[in-house]
Amino acid sequence: MKLIIGLGNPGEKHAKTRHNIGFRVLDSICDDYSLMAKCSALICKQEDVLYAKPQTFMNLSGVAVIALIQYYKIDLADILVVYDDKDIKFGDVRFREQGSSAGHNGMNSIIGVLGTNEFSRVRIGVAPTDEEAVIHNTADYVLSNFSKDEEAVLSDIIIEAKQSIIEFVNKKHSVS
Numbered sequence: 001m002k003l004i005i006g007l008g009n010p011g012e013k014h015a016k017t018r019h020n021i022g023f024r025v026l027d028s029i030c031d032d033y034s035l036m037a038k039c040s041a042l043i044c045k046q047e048d049v050l051y052a053k054p055q056t057f058m059n060l061s062g063v064a065v066i067a068l069i070q071y072y073k074i075d076l077a078d079i080l081v082v083y084d085d086k087d088i089k090f091g092d093v094r095f096r097e098q099g100s101s102a103g104h105n106g107m108n109s110i111i112g113v114l115g116t117n118e119f120s121r122v123r124i125g126v127a128p129t130d131e132e133a134v135i136h137n138t139a140d141y142v143l144s145n146f147s148k149d150e151e152a153v154l155s156d157i158i159i160e161a162k163q164s165i166i167e168f169v170n171k172k173h174s175v176s
Contacts, residue, residue: 007083018126039067062113088125
């Protein structure tokens with residue numbers, strides 16, 4: 001079984017924030033499926049792929065991730081985390097097979113509980129589009145909503161992120 005984790009913060013207050021782009025990608029995949037609560041996450045299962053939105057708030061994402069891994073006996077090679085990256089230009093989607101947290105608290109939590117950074121991830125750029133813009137307070141920035149202009153192109157970005165997920169799932173299926 002593959003585990004695709006979308007990072008975000010639970011609750012309507014955070015639904016449209018930059019930090020919740022991982023949730024929004026999974027929402028677009030699980031839209032026609034019922035979400036069920038399990039292991040401190042909302043999950044949906046499609047064939048042999050489990051999609052999960054941790055409900056522990058971003059800084060404790062690892063709590064839900066380790067519970068899901070242990071419950072479903074998932075290998076690290078079968079994990080993909082989808083999340084926002086304030087250091088990547090808005091709209092860019094990047095796949096990596098491993099790497100540091102780059103200061104992302106959700107990734108810090110997951111790496112901490114797993115004891116490794118050797119799992120795949122899809123990073124979605126949320127950096128300001130204005131090259132002159134400086135992020136003075138990271139928390140305030142990632143917890144702010146996308147602008148109207150950003151929302152207008154978000155569906156295309158989500159489609160690109162979903163394509164990375166499909167490629168990950170298909171690549172891993174062919175190896176298994």
